[in-house]
Amino acid sequence: MDALVLGLVLGGLYALLAQSFVLTFITTKTLNFAVGEFVALGAFVVLAVAGWSWLPDVGKLAVGVLVAAVVGAAAYRFLVVPFMTEGEHDVRWLLSTVALSFVMLNLITNVEGPSPQRSETARLSGAVDVLGAGVSKQQLLIAVLAVVVTVLLVVASKKTSAGLVMRAVSQDPETTSLMGVSPRLVGMVTYAVAMGIAALTGTLYAATVGASPVMGAPLLVASIAVAVVGGLSSLWGPLLGGALYGVLSEVTSYEFGAIWGETAGLLLVIVVLVWRPQGLLGRRTEVKL
Amino acid sequence: MGKLRSMHKALGVAAATALALTGCGGGADAGGATGSAGEDGVITVKLGVVGPKTGPASLYYEYMDQTFETFSDDFEEKYDVRFEVISEDDQASPEETARAVSRLINEKGVHALMGPPLSGNSLQVADVVQKSQLPWLLPGPNADEIINYDIQPNWAFMTNFTNQQIMAVLGERLWANGQKVGIVYSADGFGQSNLQHLKSWAEENGHEVTAEETIQPGASDANAIIQRFKDSGVDSVFMGITQGADTATVTRAIEQAGFEPKTIMTTGTILTNYKDVADPSQWEKIQIVDPRNFLEGGDSEVLAAVREATGEAPAIPTNNISTYAILDIYAQAVQEVGDATDFEAVRQAIEDIETVHIGDSLTIENPFSEDDHVLYDDDPAKWHTYGFDENFELVHLGTAAECLQKSC
Amino acid sequence: MSLEVDRLECGYDRAPILHGVSLRVGPGELVAVVGSNGAGKTTLVRTIAGLLTVRSGDLRVDGSSFARTSAARRARSGIVMVPEGRRLFPQLTVGENIEMGRRAARGRTGGEDPVAALLDAFPILTERWDQQANLLSGGEQQMVALTRAVAARPRYLLLDEPSLGLSPLKTLEVFRLIEMIRERTGAGILLVEQMADQALQAADRAYVLELGRVSMEGPAAEVRASDEVRRAYLGVAG
Numbered sequence: 002m003d004a005l006v007l008g009l010v011l012g013g014l015y016a017l018l019a020q021s022f023v024l025t026f027i028t029t030k031t032l033n034f035a036v037g038e039f040v041a042l043g044a045f046v047v048l049a050v051a052g053w054s055w056l057p058d059v060g061k062l063a064v065g066v067l068v069a070a071v072v073g074a075a076a077y078r079f080l081v082v083p084f085m086t087e088g089e090h091d092v093r094w095l096l097s098t099v100a101l102s103f104v105m106l107n108l109i110t111n112v113e114g115p116s117p118q119r120s121e122t123a124r125l126s127g128a129v130d131v132l133g134a135g136v137s138k139q140q141l142l143i144a145v146l147a148v149v150v151t152v153l154l155v156v157a158s159k160k161t162s163a164g165l166v167m168r169a170v171s172q173d174p175e176t177t178s179l180m181g182v183s184p185r186l187v188g189m190v191t192y193a194v195a196m197g198i199a200a201l202t203g204t205l206y207a208a209t210v211g212a213s214p215v216m217g218a219p220l221l222v223a224s225i226a227v228a229v230v231g232g233l234s235s236l237w238g239p240l241l242g243g244a245l246y247g248v249l250s251e252v253t254s255y256e257f258g259a260i261w262g263e264t265a266g267l268l269l270v271i272v273v274l275v276w277r278p279q280g281l282l283g284r285r286t287e288v289k290l
Numbered sequence: 291m292g293k294l295r296s297m298h299k300a301l302g303v304a305a306a307t308a309l310a311l312t313g314c315g316g317g318a319d320a321g322g323a324t325g326s327a328g329e330d331g332v333i334t335v336k337l338g339v340v341g342p343k344t345g346p347a348s349l350y351y352e353y354m355d356q357t358f359e360t361f362s363d364d365f366e367e368k369y370d371v372r373f374e375v376i377s378e379d380d381q382a383s384p385e386e387t388a389r390a391v392s393r394l395i396n397e398k399g400v401h402a403l404m405g406p407p408l409s410g411n412s413l414q415v416a417d418v419v420q421k422s423q424l425p426w427l428l429p430g431p432n433a434d435e436i437i438n439y440d441i442q443p444n445w446a447f448m449t450n451f452t453n454q455q456i457m458a459v460l461g462e463r464l465w466a467n468g469q470k471v472g473i474v475y476s477a478d479g480f481g482q483s484n485l486q487h488l489k490s491w492a493e494e495n496g497h498e499v500t501a502e503e504t505i506q507p508g509a510s511d512a513n514a515i516i517q518r519f520k521d522s523g524v525d526s527v528f529m530g531i532t533q534g535a536d537t538a539t540v541t542r543a544i545e546q547a548g549f550e551p552k553t554i555m556t557t558g559t560i561l562t563n564y565k566d567v568a569d570p571s572q573w574e575k576i577q578i579v580d581p582r583n584f585l586e587g588g589d590s591e592v593l594a595a596v597r598e599a600t601g602e603a604p605a606i607p608t609n610n611i612s613t614y615a616i617l618d619i620y621a622q623a624v625q626e627v628g629d630a631t632d633f634e635a636v637r638q639a640i641e642d643i644e645t646v647h648i649g650d651s652l653t654i655e656n657p658f659s660e661d662d663h664v665l666y667d668d669d670p671a672k673w674h675t676y677g678f679d680e681n682f683e684l685v686h687l688g689t690a691a692e693c694l695q696k697s698c
Numbered sequence: 699m700s701l702e703v704d705r706l707e708c709g710y711d712r713a714p715i716l717h718g719v720s721l722r723v724g725p726g727e728l729v730a731v732v733g734s735n736g737a738g739k740t741t742l743v744r745t746i747a748g749l750l751t752v753r754s755g756d757l758r759v760d761g762s763s764f765a766r767t768s769a770a771r772r773a774r775s776g777i778v779m780v781p782e783g784r785r786l787f788p789q790l791t792v793g794e795n796i797e798m799g800r801r802a803a804r805g806r807t808g809g810e811d812p813v814a815a816l817l818d819a820f821p822i823l824t825e826r827w828d829q830q831a832n833l834l835s836g837g838e839q840q841m842v843a844l845t846r847a848v849a850a851r852p853r854y855l856l857l858d859e860p861s862l863g864l865s866p867l868k869t870l871e872v873f874r875l876i877e878m879i880r881e882r883t884g885a886g887i888l889l890v891e892q893m894a895d896q897a898l899q900a901a902d903r904a905y906v907l908e909l910g911r912v913s914m915e916g917p918a919a920e921v922r923a924s925d926e927v928r929r930a931y932l933g934v935a936g
Contacts, residue, residue: 007513014510115346117535119566126569128546135546140511162797169787169798176785179747180850181773181802209542210510210535211567215346219508254514260477260504262514284789 004255005248006134012247013144018202018224019231019239020150021195026233027171028191029184030089031081033073034098036199036224037217038105043069043200044207044216045113047122058123065204066197073196074189076101081192082185109214117211124208139209146205148240150198155236167191171234223263226270232280241281245269323374325401325630334372335620335630338400340390341407341430342382349562350382350407350430352605357592357613360599369621371630380406387411388418395422401630402427402620407609409433410479420445425637427620429612432456433483439661447640447663449615450608451581455668457487459579459690460555462670464488464526465497466694469552472501472524474515474540476531481505484530484557500524505536512543520549529556534564541572553697555579558608565682573678577687577698581666581673582611585686588652595649611648615665618647670694699760700724701746701777701854701886706755708745715741717910718755723854723886728876730897730918731890732931733907739890740782742907743856746888747779748772759854773802776853776885782862784843788832792823792842795831799849812848815882820845820875837868844875852885861893869893873900894931898922906931 018040022032033039047065050056056064080101084093125138158164166187170177174184203217210216224239227246231238246266254262273280323336341351358375366372376398378390387406394400395418403419406412407430416436419426426446428436434452437444464471473488475481481504489499501522503515519527527544531537537560544554554576564573582589584607592614596604604610623639624630646654646665657665666672673690675698687698701723708716715738723729733739744750746757748769757765764772773779786795796813817823820841826834831842840860847855860876861869873896880887891897898904901918906927914921921927 003517004514007511011511011513110346115348116563117567135548137542137546162801165790165794165797166801168790168794172787172789173785175749175769176781176787177798178749178769179773179779179781179785179802180798180846181770181804182798183768183770186770206510209567210508210539211563213535215508219506219510223510251514255517258503258518259506259509259512259515263506 002132003134004252006131006136008248008251009244010131010136010140010144010247011251012227012243012245013147014140014202014206014243015220015223015227015246016231016239016243017143017147017150018199018220019228019242020147020154020236021198021202022225022228023231023233023236023239024154024191024195024198025077025188026228027236028167029077029081029085029170029188031077031085031094032098032225032233033076033081033101033192033195034095034221035076035102035105036196037221038102038109038214039069039073039196039199040203040206040217040220041109041212041214042072042105043203044120044212045109046200047204048118048120048207048212051120051122061122062201062204065200069200069203070193070197073199074193076196077189077192078185082188106214113212113214115214117213117216120204120207120212122208123205137209139205143202143205146201147243150201151236151240158236163190223266226266229270229280230273232283234284235280235282238280238282245281323401327370327628332366332370332372333624333628333630334374335624336399336401337373337375338391338394338398338403339375339377340380340387340394340403340405341377343377343379345381347382347408349605350609351377351379353609354404354407354429354613356596356600356602356605357610357617360596361614361617365617365621369625371621371624373617376400380411382408382411384411384414388415391415391418395419395424400424401633402636404428404613404616405430407431409436409483412436416446423633425620425623425633425640427616429616430609434487437663439663442660443634443637443641444660444663445637447616447619447658447665449612449619449665451666451668452664453483453487454491455581455664455666456557456579457484457491458668459670459673460528461488461491461495461497462694463579463675463690464528464553464555465492465495466526466553466697469526470500470522470524471497471526471528472503472519472522472551473499473528473530474503474505474512474519475529476533476536477504477506478532480532480559481530484528488528488530505531505540507533507536509536509539512540513547515540516543516547516549519551520547525551526553527551527555529554529560531556532559534560534562535567537564538568538572541568541576545569545572551575553577558606561607570680570682573682575677577675577677577693579673579675579690580608582608583652583674583686584676584684588647588649591649591651612665615646615648615654619643700727701888702756702758703742703746704756704758706742706745706757707753708741708750708755714753715910716745719907719910719912720755721888721905721912721915723888725853725886726880726884727903728880728887728889728901730894730901730904731888731907732892732894732897732904732921732927734930735892736909737907738910739907740858741910743779743858743888743890744781747777747781747856749779773850774805776802776806776851777856778802778847778850778852778854779856780843780847780858780860782858784836784839786831786834786839786842786846789830791828791830792834793827795842796846796849799846802850806851812851812883813845816845816848816875816878819878836863837865837871840864840868840872841875844872844879848879848883852883854886854888855879855883857887857889857891859890859892861891861896869896876900894927895922898927 043065046068080097081094084097128135128137170187227242231242250262250266253265323334327333343351380387380390402425404427409431412431428448432453434454437446475485623636626639627635641658670690675687675693676684703721705718752765898918904918904921906914
């Protein structure tokens, strides 16, 4: 029971970050491999404004999210768009986002140093009892936020005109441009939102583990795994993938030792890829004639 | 292609900027370092220092740097020995270490070599350095394997404790009163070596490890690990973890699970990167052991002097002290021989040293012999046990022997 | 007052497809472009819509060039295209597809809603409003595609093979709808068709495209009556 609760909570953390992969994949069919560094960027920006006592924590979070969003939009415009011009099989963006990851990691390390720094913004200390398991309030906050963000995104994509445009671009960017909507602009906005979510995750996670340049790296593998399991083309995917991945790895850790936990999670990815390559909730990519 | 090329360019610029920012560059070339007394009667020694000047492990170079900065003048005054430091950056990587060490020995013609500070890298160059027949000063690493006493005369001298020693002291404490011991160690060389040494000590002394668990660097939680400890009845925990941040993940899980072991011991790695990401309630019960007394006497004088001279906190306090000790030993030996280039004589003088000074008020007598080149030993009466107050300041709880008696 | 294509050259990568094509569509005019497969008809409309870049020559509407603007901007200025194969958003509903069309008309509102008239005339659209687009028949899909284009309030409408894949009966229906769109919206329509006979009957004027060049132009009836066209495109044995 403990393992189940803690697994779900842990899955929430991965799900929140996985959402930024899913968002960019849905609209642009690209993934930003520098997401881990956007996690750190968000955490450090919030740390930088932590001293502004006139600004409530929510405001500080917003600053971090905003900065990451702007950098994310620019990253799409200048490091993704130019490297996907040769059609669907042009995946140079993969290299350019990996390069961005290294550059950002170096820059952040040079400015902030390698050691983790304490972050007090949006920090809840202590634990609560959830069905008999001790769950840290911070982790619970992140998990709840993962659900809230997912629900908001789903509702927005169904009920708002921006959501309609996003779904249209995901199905046929060229035709969307014939509707007077620039797919490039939609891509920039999506990257902004996605990197904003990464920054949000980073800030909340930093409150537990501290802000450090490499803080995003361990989350990256797990959240890509979660996004793949749930399905990169489904907004509900991260929640389902996160729950499965989190519970499976936590239960395995409990039963067989921590070293097997992550392995079990990654085995799950392989099983899903073999059995249902588009992910559990994903749609098979339509073949265009 | 044009775009890829400009990308490369951008990366190159970024990399160059990164290097410039971190202050990369070789050490000054030796000018008047002859190794024997100059007109002023001072012997200038060309001392090669290798360590990670750049990169995430740079703290391991910084402590040597701080100690030179603080005490160079003192040693010159005390022993008429001046250190001319020629430093090389090993970037904490084995390849760079090998290159840096060979450059110092073959091209720079140093009179003695200090470092590398990381055990793995020291181990890697051990044969090369022994063959070069230069005094090898090791204030940093802890791996017993670095010194192979089959090689005689042996050129390596360590002023830190070794893994075997600390595990013997910890083992006594962990298994005291028949406690059941759980080990959580990081999945890297440091963690593995902790585990191995503690296990082999336990084996030799008729104990067994009840539970052992690894933690991945950067793991987001350790709940399962703690749950497994709890389930198997562990009441004495040892954390052999490289990064303080990962130690914090474990102690957070301990608190979260309401797990209350009688004893929680760890290593000095908790002193870096732990406090900022943990809360006082999580470190309340944690204790460490060390052969040095950080709070009074010569050891603490060294730390206070570093703090005053550099205006910074000692980068790795234990190693700031061990650097002081090795410099004291080496300077004495050079003074006695009168010529730093008579390497064998200097080596012998180190081996035969009578009194090592640490700060003004601590002395250690006759630490070395032919097959003992380590400054400390594993007598619990000579080790200290520390806890932490709510500001994460060290609290001296007694010697390790005392804490065995009254379980601090 | 017209849409002008002036000595247009363009094509994919190294292979040029259009070699200096010029044509003109006036407001409210229905202009057909006929030609065999590979003549460059689709390339022509895709270039006008902004999906392919202009190599040389110019595109003008009411005298001002739009050859360098993005597809999205052209759509917003009222140059609207219905691509070959309809290209509905398959997982959006009929209503959502039409709603997407309205995006291009933002800022050009006022007057009566052009979509309303079509919905009245073709109640099937309203019936299918909440159905996913890929579940419709080909004829229904073409109707939605045309309605979506109308929702964009076109000043000039580019139709790429609207009859493709439809039965003769459905084709007739689609042509009726095109005629109705012209009446209701007053848009100039450039109609590219393989079904040359239908297109030439409906059109005011026509161009014949052969290997990327205009080989004939004139009033549709004249073009339809010419021997070459009768032989090559209307299947009349000569």
